[in-house]
Amino acid sequence: MPSFRLPEVLNLSPHAMLYALTEHLAAEFPDHHLLATASWSFQIEGFASEGHCQFDPLEIPVEYEYRWEMEHRLSRANIWTGWFSVQWEEQSYFLLCVNFHKDYGRQRHWFLLGETEAATRRFFEAVSQFATEVTGEVLVFDGGCWAKDKDLFDSIQNSTWDDLILEGDLKAEIRQDLEGFFKAGETYRKYKIPWKRGILFLGPPGNGKTHTIKAIVGSIGFPCLYVKSLKAEHQTDHQLIGEVFDRTRATAPCVLVLEDLDALIDDENRSFFLNELDGFAANEGILTIGTTNHPERLDPAILERPSRFDRKYTFRLPGELERSAYLHRFSEKLEPDLRLDDEDLKIVAEATDEYSFAYLKELYLSSLMSWISAPGERPIREIMLSQCQTLRSQMTTEPEPESQPSPQRRSTLTPAMMRAYMDRWR
Numbered sequence: 001m002p003s004f005r006l007p008e009v010l011n012l013s014p015h016a017m018l019y020a021l022t023e024h025l026a027a028e029f030p031d032h033h034l035l036a037t038a039s040w041s042f043q044i045e046g047f048a049s050e051g052h053c054q055f056d057p058l059e060i061p062v063e064y065e066y067r068w069e070m071e072h073r074l075s076r077a078n079i080w081t082g083w084f085s086v087q088w089e090e091q092s093y094f095l096l097c098v099n100f101h102k103d104y105g106r107q108r109h110w111f112l113l114g115e116t117e118a119a120t121r122r123f124f125e126a127v128s129q130f131a132t133e134v135t136g137e138v139l140v141f142d143g144g145c146w147a148k149d150k151d152l153f154d155s156i157q158n159s160t161w162d163d164l165i166l167e168g169d170l171k172a173e174i175r176q177d178l179e180g181f182f183k184a185g186e187t188y189r190k191y192k193i194p195w196k197r198g199i200l201f202l203g204p205p206g207n208g209k210t211h212t213i214k215a216i217v218g219s220i221g222f223p224c225l226y227v228k229s230l231k232a233e234h235q236t237d238h239q240l241i242g243e244v245f246d247r248t249r250a251t252a253p254c255v256l257v258l259e260d261l262d263a264l265i266d267d268e269n270r271s272f273f274l275n276e277l278d279g280f281a282a283n284e285g286i287l288t289i290g291t292t293n294h295p296e297r298l299d300p301a302i303l304e305r306p307s308r309f310d311r312k313y314t315f316r317l318p319g320e321l322e323r324s325a326y327l328h329r330f331s332e333k334l335e336p337d338l339r340l341d342d343e344d345l346k347i348v349a350e351a352t353d354e355y356s357f358a359y360l361k362e363l364y365l366s367s368l369m370s371w372i373s374a375p376g377e378r379p380i381r382e383i384m385l386s387q388c389q390t391l392r393s394q395m396t397t398e399p400e401p402e403s404q405p406s407p408q409r410r411s412t413l414t415p416a417m418m419r420a421y422m423d424r425w426r
Helices: 006-010 014-028 044-049 117-132 150-157 170-183 185-190 209-220 237-251 270-278 320-331 342-351 357-373 380-395 415-424
Strands: 033-037 054-057 063-069 074-088 091-102 105-114 138-142 145-149 196-202 224-227 254-258 286-292 311-314
Touching: 006 014, 006 091, 014 033, 014 091, 014 105, 033 117, 044 054, 044 074, 044 117, 074 105, 074 117, 091 117, 105 117, 117 237, 138 150, 138 237, 145 150, 150 209, 150 224, 170 196, 170 209, 170 286, 170 311, 196 209, 209 254, 209 286, 224 237, 237 254, 237 270, 320 342, 320 357, 342 380, 357 380
Parallel strands: 138 224, 196 286, 196 311, 224 254, 254 286
Antiparallel strands: 033 105, 054 074, 063 074, 074 091, 091 105, 138 145
16 A cells, blocks of 8 residues: 555645646556546446445545435435555556546546556456447436436336338338448448438427337447436536537437437537537538427527538328227226227227327326225216316417527527428428
C-alpha cells in the first residue's frame, strides 16, 4: 500500500490533486504502469458485477454515495473514493478512485496500476468495451448520460408483430420497409447508396406508435439507443446531441429512437441536430425513428426535407374492424366469465367510435375493476357499454388556450396543410 495519505492530497485543487497523485503513484509503484482516466466508459462496477473480474476494496475505507432507486426498490452504491485490488485473466491490478467537484458537479478519476503497459491497456479496453456494447439492454440517454436498461429491453421482447393491430396494410408496409433495410447493407454499399434510413411516425397518442417501435427493435436483432431527453444541467443541447450521434455511430448498425421529437428539438438546437442527422457524417447503418403526436409543431426542415426522415407513416384512430380485433385480442387472454363473444365484440366496437387503442385498453381495464367489485352481477358487455360514455367525456376536454408564439417559433403548417399531409402519408 502507498505511504502517502489520501486526505492530504484530496485537499488540493483538482489540477494540483491529479498531478500530485500521478507523482505519488509513479514513485510508490516504479515497477508498474500507470493509466489514468475520467472516461464514463470505465464502468468497473458493472464489469465486476457481471463476473468478468474480481474487484475488492483494500483496507483503506471506501467512500460510497448511496442512492435509492424507486423503480427497482433497491439502493445502489456509487464509488467516490477508495483503493481496490483487481484480478483479471491471471493479472493483478491496483485501482484508485478519487472524486472532486468540477463545474458544479462531481467527477470521478480512476488510476489503474498494472504490471505492464500492455496488460493495463488491455484491461482498460476490456472494461470500456463492456460498457459500450449493447446486448440484452436498451441504451437510454437521459440527463446527459447513457445507461443500460434491461427492464426496457425485456418489455420490448414481449411486444411482437403478432400482437400489433394497425389499419389496413400499415403493419406489413412498415415491417417490410425496415426489416429490409438491415438485410440490404451489402446492396447499399455495392451501389454506393448511403446505408441510412430515417422514418417518422405521426398521429394522435395511443394508436400504436410505441408498440410498433418495440416490435421493430425486437425483431431486427440490432442494438437500440433511446433518447429520453436532450437537457442536462451543465451541458448544452449541442454537446448532448453530439454525444448522442457519436455513440450511435460507434454502435451502428443500430436503431436510434427519438420519441416525441417535437419536444426534443426546438429553435435553439434544430440546426445542430439537422447537421448531425444529415450533414457530413455518414451515419452508416443507422435507422433513425422519430415519433410525434404533434407534427404541426415540427419545423418543415424536419418534416419535409428528404434524406432526413425519408418516409412518414400516419397512425390513425382505429376503425371498427381494428377496434373489434383489438378487443378480441384483449378478451381472449381473460377468464371465460370476462370474455366478449362475437356479438358482444360487434356491439362494443360500434359503441367505441373514435376511441384510440389506449382508450380501448382503459375501457376494458376500468370495466374489469367494476366487474370484480361485484362479480357476476352484470355481464362484462353491459359494464363496458356503461363505461363508454364516461371515457368519451374524458376524451373531449377543452383545449388550453395557446400562448402567442414569436414569428420564429410559429408553425408554417395550417390545418388545411396538415390534413393534406395526413392524407398523403397514410
